[in-house]
Amino acid sequence: MTLVVDGLFKAFGGVQAVNNVSFRLDAGELLALIGPNGAGKTTCFNMLNGQLRPDAGSIRFFDNELAGVAPRKIWRLGVGRTFQITATFGSMTVRENVQMALMSYHRRLFALLPRAAALYVDEAMALLDRVGMADQADRPCSVLAYGDLKRVELAVALANEPRLLLMDEPTAGMAPKERVELMALTADIVAERKIAVLFTEHDMDVVFGHAGRILVLNRGQLIAEGNPAEVRENDQVREVYLGAELGHA
Amino acid sequence: MGFYIVQVLTGLSSAAALFLVASGLSIIFGVTRVVNLAHGSFYMLGAYIAYSLIDLFGRGGLGFWGGIVLAAVAVGMIGAIVEVLILRRVYQAPELFQLVATFGVILVIQDIALLVWGAEDLVGHRAPGLTGAVDIMGTPLPAYDLALIAISPVVLAGLWLLFNRTRWGTLVRAATQDREMVGALGVNQAWLFTGTFFLGSMLAGLGGAVQLPKGGADLLMDFNVIAAAFVVVVVGGMGSIFGAFLAAVLIAELNAFGILVFPEITLVLMFLVMAVVLIFRPWGLLGSPEAPGQKGQQGPPEQPLRPAPVRVQMAGVAVVGFLALLPVVAGPFALVLTVDILIFALFAVSLHFIMGPGGMVSFGHAAYFGGGAYGAALLIHYANSNMESAMALGPVLAAVLALVFGWFCVRLSGVYLAMLTLAFAQVAWSVVFQWNDVTGGDDGLLYIVKSAWADTAQSWVPFYLLTAVLCLSAMLFLRRVLFSPFGYAMRACRDSELRSHAIGINVLEQRWLAFTLSGVAAGVAGSLYVFSKGSAFPDYMSIPLSFDALIMVLLGGVKTLLGPIVGAVTFTWIQDEISRFEYWRFFLGLAIILLVIAFPQGIAGFGRRYLGPWFGIRAEEAQ
Structure with missing residues (x-):
């Protein structure tokens, strides 16, 4: 089992943002975390990636406890991340963004003399090739179209050969066609590398089209869990979503 | 008992001028994001203009208070003129670039004040009806102090009404929180900014004018008050007027009592307070974290x-060749100037290293330049070291300072980081300035002689070559x-x-080591500098030298690697040329202002744009 989350709690002031959430995630699986606004998705996510410390509960990633561990250490254990609003290095080229992650992975961050642009070129190009960005490798990241930026982020997230990918709203801000392409690409990569993926998403087409399993959060609690068909038929889920969107998905 | 009450009241009265200046600075920064170095000059002008107006109007009650108020209004108008004529042209430039223009304004105002009011310190007029002293439980307190104590709350209340009860004030508060949003709502930003400058400058002028009976007017007021005003703004929290008031009172009181316990500490006390506050409350006492998107990129x-x-490589080789051949064609004066230029180029490059690519702005980089200078000078004086080993080991002191100060500084960002570097530099400066037994204090450490082979008496050539090789x-x-x-x-x-x-x-960790590396490079420049000058003075750590480095980097262009070198060469050369005139500050300031307006991306940024294609620098695609 890649990830075992057990009894996660987090409160802000008097609000119980995440209330006793437990789930498991296995290699090669695409698990979607959904719920209406304010359900606790982001809080849950930020506890997994180290930005928030849970009040209680444990997050086991293989043999390591992730609860309360700093983001950069979580990354070193083999967890890659993409952000809802892309975070890349604007003053670097597409390839350099990936090389940067590779330099960190190979622990060369304090090397003062080698030319960074000449390091790990082949590895970086292989990753960019995998996400379909090899032809734009020399362009500055600051001029890319948003959908391309998301692909660069995916390549960066793969640089440390992660066993778990955390994707926060992977298709937010993208055109419908791009969304499908990016999720299909993610699904392929996950299958070939046996990576476990946890993602949050607002777009129900993306969720029901690509997730293997779905977790539904409402008011901090897990109200449903199962494959897309099961979740779609769940009465409580229908109620939470007012029966509107899911019925037609 | 009476003594202590008087001490408290004295503290409160000296908080008044500090609060007035700081609140103006805070308002200007909050709305326009301009770090207005010339704010101290407005304070100084307030004092001088009030002096002249009171002379003109006569010294009756109306003449005195009327003179003060009119002086404040006049300074407000000067501030508005500076904004319209100069700053308005450079708002689109990279962050902090505007401060270069305000530095030019400082120099211009210094010489205008010298020309109009002369070099003699002026003793302020006494306030009519408040010339005596009040007896407080047996201890006298100047009556005018009571007037000063009353002024701060009155101004504070007035500002509160302005900001909470008028439309204009609401806009100022909104712009302080989110400038882009206010712009998006269709507010005329140009007039908002000009109005803000008027108000802020007027407060500075008022501060200078009201302290006239106590402190008079002199030509050093500008630099003396600006550091204190920055400290008050940062301790209180950027953009918080009430915070500025609280901080002004806190610092003035600490000074009033600190001077009783440990007189030497007054020079650093406020900087220590700032360092402590920023370490525990990185956004000041009443400030709030900067909103995202406000970084001003x-x-x-x-x-x-x-x-x-x-x-470009060929051009670089040509420059090296030129430097190598210079001793053959140039006389000693040119060599001495080139030594200065090389040293300052390295100093500027070391600052640019953290400021540009590192994104950490330092307002106190002279600490490490001076660290290297004193490191070498102390080794010569106390360890009988020779030039070579002093030069090699001198930067170790800079490294130690950078490691210690940097550890705190890299935890902050933006203007708060810049201010903390300034605070630490000022602490280092005052240690050097006051530790007479070891550093010689203001007299400095003299007779830092070069090794025989590089000795001045024979020729500057060997030392010039040494400097060139090390700096390059x-x-x-x-x-x-x-x-x-x-x-x-x-x-x-x-x-x-x-x-x-x-x-x-x-x-x-990454930032910390970058900060340290930059400090060591500045230290190398400093340790060369002591041997070139033959002495070490506290000036090498002072705020003006830190500002010089900042001006060089920004003037040259912070977004290009050649920028700091171009800036250092231009600045050092112009300064050398102009300093032969009587009113050289005026012309240097004017030159800086003109350069700022002509090259809003920095000189090297400009060069890159127009000469770049010929040199084969490819134009990158724009967004």
């Missing part, structure tokens, strides 16, 4: 680093580091802290 995004094309190597080394994984990681931390954490970069 203006203009096009920075371009990826590309290795120098062949023609150090600059090339820093350039190389920028292209290394370390330099890339430093840039990564600046571009996106979030992403840096998410790919395993220890952002604080």
Whole structure:
């Protein structure tokens, strides 16, 4: 089992943002975390990636406890991340963004003399090739179209050969066609590398089209869990979503 | 008992001028994001103009208070004129660039004040009806102090009404919180900014005018007050008027009592307070964290680093060849000037290293320049060291200072980081200034002689060559580091802290070592400088020298690697040329202002744009 989350709690002031959430995630699986606004998705996510410390509960990633561990250490254990609003290095080229992650992975961050642009070129190009960005490798990241930026982020997230990918709203801000392409690409990569993926998403087409399993959060609690068909038929889920969107998905 | 009450009241009265100046600075920064170095000059002008007006109007009650109020209004108008004529042209320039223009304004105002009011300190007029002293439980307190104590709350209340009960004030508060949003709502920003400058400058002028009966007017007031005003603004929290009031009172009281316990501490006390406050409350006592998107990144995004094309490399070789042949053709004066230029170029490059690619602005980089200078000078004086080993080991002191100060500074960002570097530099300066037994205090350490082979008496050539080799190597080394994984990681931390954490970069550690490396390079420049001058003075650590470095970097262009070198050459050369005139500050200030308006992307940024294609620097695609 890649990830075992057990009894996660987090409160802000008097609000119980995440209330006793437990789930498991296995290699090669695409698990979607959904719920209406304010359900606790982001809080849950930020506890997994180290930005928030849970009040209680444990997050086991293989043999390591992730609860309360700093983001950069979580990354070193083999967890890659993409952000809802892309975070890349604007003053670097597409390839350099990936090389940067590779330099960190190979622990060369304090090397003062080698030319960074000449390091790990082949590895970086292989990753960019995998996400379909090899032809734009020399362009500055600051001029890319948003959908391309998301692909660069995916390549960066793969640089440390992660066993778990955390994707926060992977298709937010993208055109419908791009969304499908990016999720299909993610699904392929996950299958070939046996990576476990946890993602949050607002777009129900993306969720029901690509997730293997779905977790539904409402008011901090897990109200449903199962494959897309099961979740779609769940009465409580229908109620939470007012029966509107899911019925037609 | 009476003594202590009087001490409290004295503290409160000296808080008045401080609060007035600081609140103006805070309002201007909050709305326009301009770090207005000339704010101290407005304070000084307030004092001088009030002096002249009171002379003109006569010294009756109406003449005195009327003179003070009119002086404040006049200074407000001067501030508005500066905004309209100069700053309005450079709002689109990269962050902090505007402060270069305000530095030019300082110099211009200094010489205008010298021309109009003369070099003699002026003793202020006494306030009519408040010339005596009040007896407080047996201890006298000047009656005018009571008037000063009353002024701060009155102004504070007035500002509160202005900001909470008028439409204009609401706009100012809104702009302080989110400038872009206010612009998007269709507010005429130009007049909002001009009005803000009027108000802020008027408060500075009022501060200078009301302290006239106590402190008089002199030509050093501008620099003396500006550091204190920055401290008050930062301790109180940027943009918080009430915070500024609280901080002014806190610092004035600490000074009033600190001077009783440990007189030497007054020079550093407020900087220590600021350091402590920023370490525990990184946004000041009543400030709030900067909203995202307020970092003020203006203009096009920075371009990826590309290795120098062949023609640029050839130009570099030509410069080295020129420097190598210079001793053959040039006389000693030119060599001495070139030594200065080389040393300051290295100093500026070391600052640019953290400020540009590192994204950490230092207002106190002279601490490390002076650290290297004193490191070498102390070794000569106390360890009987020779020139070579003093030069090699001197920068160790700079490294130690950078390690210690940097550890705190890299935890902050933006203007708060800049202010903390200023505070630490001022602490280092005052230690050097006051520790007479070891550093010689204001008299400095003299007789720092070169080794025989590089001795001035025979010729400047050997020392010039030594300087050229060391400075060029150090600059090339820093350039190389920028292209290394370390330099890339430093840039990564600046571009996106979030992403840096998410790919395993220890952002604080990376920044800390970058800060230290930059400090060591500044220290190398400093240790060369003591041997070139033959002495070490506290000036080498002072705020003006830190500002010089800042001006060089910004003037040259912070977004290009050649910028700091171009800036250092231009600034040092112009200063050398102009300083032969009587009113050289005026002309230097004017030159700086003109350069700022002509080259809002910095001189090297301008050169890159128009000469770049010929040198084979390819134009990057724009967004």
